[in-house]
Amino acid sequence: MNKTDTSDRGTLLTRPRNHARAVGRESLPAGVSAKDCRPTTTHYLAVPSVIALRDVSKIYQRGAQVVKALDGINLTVPERGMVALVGASGSGKSSLLHVIGAMDRPTAGEVIVAGQSLSARSEASLTSFRRQTVGFVFQSFNLIPNLDALENVMLPMEFNGVARDARRRRAKELLSRVGLAQRLNHKPRELSGGEQQRVAIARALANDPPLILADEPTGNLDSKTGQMIYELLKEIATERTVIVVTHAEPLAQLADRIVYIKDGRLTSHDESAAPHDPPLNQERSKPYV
Amino acid sequence: MSMVRIGVRNLWRSKLRLVLVAALIGTPFFLLLVMESIGDAVQRQTDVLKESVNNTLQLRARGSMGHVNMVGNEDILPQDALAKVKSVDHVAKAEPYLLAMTPTEGHNFAMVVGVDPDDTRRLESHGEAGNPKIIAGRDLTEADRGKRVAIIGQGFAKWAGLKPQDIGQATLTLDFKRTHPVIFALDRPPVTLTIVGIYASGYVFGDMQLFMPLDTFREVYGVREGISWLYVRADSAEHLPAVEKELRATLGNVADIISPTTVAEFQTTATRAVQRLASSGIALAAALMVIVIFFVMLLVVRERAWEIGTFKALGASNSGIVIGFLTEAVLMCAIGALTGALLFALGGGPLAQLIFGLGITPFLPAHYNTLASTLALTPRFGPATLGILIMACLFAAIAGSAWSIRQIIRLSPMEAIRHE
Numbered sequence: 047m048n049k050t051d052t053s054d055r056g057t058l059l060t061r062p063r064n065h066a067r068a069v070g071r072e073s074l075p076a077g078v079s080a081k082d083c084r085p086t087t088t089h090y091l092a093v094p095s096v097i098a099l100r101d102v103s104k105i106y107q108r109g110a111q112v113v114k115a116l117d118g119i120n121l122t123v124p125e126r127g128m129v130a131l132v133g134a135s136g137s138g139k140s141s142l143l144h145v146i147g148a149m150d151r152p153t154a155g156e157v158i159v160a161g162q163s164l165s166a167r168s169e170a171s172l173t174s175f176r177r178q179t180v181g182f183v184f185q186s187f188n189l190i191p192n193l194d195a196l197e198n199v200m201l202p203m204e205f206n207g208v209a210r211d212a213r214r215r216r217a218k219e220l221l222s223r224v225g226l227a228q229r230l231n232h233k234p235r236e237l238s239g240g241e242q243q244r245v246a247i248a249r250a251l252a253n254d255p256p257l258i259l260a261d262e263p264t265g266n267l268d269s270k271t272g273q274m275i276y277e278l279l280k281e282i283a284t285e286r287t288v289i290v291v292t293h294a295e296p297l298a299q300l301a302d303r304i305v306y307i308k309d310g311r312l313t314s315h316d317e318s319a320a321p322h323d324p325p326l327n328q329e330r331s332k333p334y335v
Numbered sequence: 336m337s338m339v340r341i342g343v344r345n346l347w348r349s350k351l352r353l354v355l356v357a358a359l360i361g362t363p364f365f366l367l368l369v370m371e372s373i374g375d376a377v378q379r380q381t382d383v384l385k386e387s388v389n390n391t392l393q394l395r396a397r398g399s400m401g402h403v404n405m406v407g408n409e410d411i412l413p414q415d416a417l418a419k420v421k422s423v424d425h426v427a428k429a430e431p432y433l434l435a436m437t438p439t440e441g442h443n444f445a446m447v448v449g450v451d452p453d454d455t456r457r458l459e460s461h462g463e464a465g466n467p468k469i470i471a472g473r474d475l476t477e478a479d480r481g482k483r484v485a486i487i488g489q490g491f492a493k494w495a496g497l498k499p500q501d502i503g504q505a506t507l508t509l510d511f512k513r514t515h516p517v518i519f520a521l522d523r524p525p526v527t528l529t530i531v532g533i534y535a536s537g538y539v540f541g542d543m544q545l546f547m548p549l550d551t552f553r554e555v556y557g558v559r560e561g562i563s564w565l566y567v568r569a570d571s572a573e574h575l576p577a578v579e580k581e582l583r584a585t586l587g588n589v590a591d592i593i594s595p596t597t598v599a600e601f602q603t604t605a606t607r608a609v610q611r612l613a614s615s616g617i618a619l620a621a622a623l624m625v626i627v628i629f630f631v632m633l634l635v636v637r638e639r640a641w642e643i644g645t646f647k648a649l650g651a652s653n654s655g656i657v658i659g660f661l662t663e664a665v666l667m668c669a670i671g672a673l674t675g676a677l678l679f680a681l682g683g684g685p686l687a688q689l690i691f692g693l694g695i696t697p698f699l700p701a702h703y704n705t706l707a708s709t710l711a712l713t714p715r716f717g718p719a720t721l722g723i724l725i726m727a728c729l730f731a732a733i734a735g736s737a738w739s740i741r742q743i744i745r746l747s748p749m750e751a752i753r754h755e
Contacts, residue, residue, distance in 0.1 A: 150747070169653075173647065173652060177650020184645070184752065190642060191348070192344050201646075201651075205650040249649070
């Protein structure tokens with residue numbers, strides 16, 4: 047990435063507007079106030095939340111077996127910053143991410159993201175929500191194979207009705223900022239794993255969403271590339287919320303906050319923490335306040 | 336990059352698969368075109384046959400030959416029969432005749448016929464097959480209505496001593512008082528007719544006739560109204576049985592109807608049999624196309640479930656995704672159609688002939704055994720063929736993709752994660 051790229055990075059990877067306004071009282075479900083969506087500890091009082099989960103459960107039926115993927119999750123996540131969702135395989139961390147990202151519906155409980163309750167929404171409305179509010183980064187990148195890098199980044203903007211010239215311009219800028227200005231017209235198969243994930247990150251940022259959800263974004267990358275991707279996500283998290291699912295504790299340590307999950311329940315090294323107020327990585331909490 | 340363009344691009348993702356799909360879809364398209372050409376050829380053949388098939392019914396007064404001076408057979412149809420006949424559906428033309436007989440020598444006699452000048456001159460017993468041909472002078476025209484003119488068969492002319500070179504000055508006098516074992520006398524003065532033409536029919540009795548304008552006949556024979564014979568032409572052989580049935584219902588017991596129904600029904604039935612077999616072939620071809628598209632699209636959707644999930648995760652609407660996949664299906668069909676059309680253009684004629692001979696002829700009546708070799712099965716591409724190809728493409732793409740579209744709509748964005 048050249049010097050010019052670096053100077054412009056902040057304006058493209060960050061969100062200049064204040065998303066606290068999006069968390070409006072009128073958009074909350076009955077019995078839930080905007081105050082409920084904010085962290086209850088003193089650490090968060092000054093910081094509006096982008097995610098508020100109340101008693102969220104997700105139960106799957108696999109034949110005769112009932113699987114509790116999420117079991118009474120209460121969680122608030124503030125605007126801006128990087129949260130690592132850490133847990134073993136099958137712990138429910140991906141299920142939690144999918145519920146937050148409106149890719150899956152909870153069996154019970156209330157999910158409020160960016161001031162919007164997701165509980166009683168139609169599929170079309172959830173699609174619209176995902177388009178405008180969430181950017182996804184997948185472990186396997188999920189780039190569309192027969193589209194080049196530029197077209198892949200333009201895709202969410204097209205779904206969002208952005209004019210062709212505008213989406214092309216923004217896609218070019220985003221790819222430049224993630225260091226892929228020379229790879230605009232390369233197909234995914236012509237890119238390395240790290241490059242593909244950077245395209246995926248640029249794609250996640252295309253519609254300038256307040257929330258980025260990354261499911262094991264370094265799972266298919268070597269440690270050095272993984273570190274680089276984490277740093278990129280960390281940089282993005284300075285002006286929006288980035289939730290990263292990982293089972294790699296060393297990388298999770300780079301996050302501002304770590305949320306541990308086990309058997310569908312949030313757990314903590316500090317067991318005295320309130321159930322709806324999951325443990326804060328004290329070392330990483332400073333950027334929030 | 337609209338979803339339509341993505342659909343277009345998806346088509347080229349696997350060249351090998353595209354070739355296979357083109358072959359799989361092209362084959363039923365080829366079959367469809369062959370069947371369409373067979374149906375078309377049979378239709379053309381039928382149209383030609385229809386021109387030579389006798390579509391004409393003959394009506395006479397019940398139990399009578401209808402000659403105005405024939406002993407025991409002088410009853411004729413009432414005049415209003417003509418209007419009634421013309422009101423029947425699928426009646427293309429109704430031609431009234433008046434007939435009388437005149438003795439020649441010994442027990443022989445000649446026939447005198449009154450016709451409208453623009454109607455067909457039919458010869459008794461020979462129907463239209465014995466239509467006369469003018470060999471001297473001219474035929475009757477509209478200008479002859481009401482005039483005492485006639486054309487005469489060459490046999491009758493010879494008996495009367497008329498020669499072709501006499502035409503223009505030649506006359507023939509009808510003596511109504513002359514009798515014959517089957518002809519009774521009429522109490523009317525003789526009438527002299529100017530002979531304007533001589534015809535030949537190739538039949539001995541056919542050449543013993545005389546045609547004069549219908550209204551002249553009425554005047555000279557004193558028949559103010561009524562019709563001896565009424566020829567009724569149906570608009571097609573298929574409608575002939577229906578016309579006959581309706582005429583019987585309309586005229587009741589007044590008329591005898593002499594009908595070539597058997598021939599018409601046979602022709603109609605055989606034509607329909609061929610066309611039904613060809614239509615069945617078209618339906619089979621369409622079903623094959625739908626089946627091929629069904630499995631191809633099912634495979635495509637299963638294979639790209641993660642992509643569909645990713646589209647949904649990124650906020651694509653179901654309709655947008657469906658349009659992309661439908662575009663792909665329509666293009667697959669279009670390529671199949673082009674392949675089929677190319678095959679048809681290259682070898683459609685001989686193969687259609689073979690298919691007709693092996694697949695259709697065994698189901699036809701024995702009379703049609705030679706049809707396979709005589710039918711002109713040539714690859715023809717007209718607007719109708721293009722229309723069939725376009726409609727078949729759209730039908731196969733939509734019908735074949737219906738299940739896959741349902742799957743696409745039901746797919747969860749979670750499929751994006753299952754890719755991992």
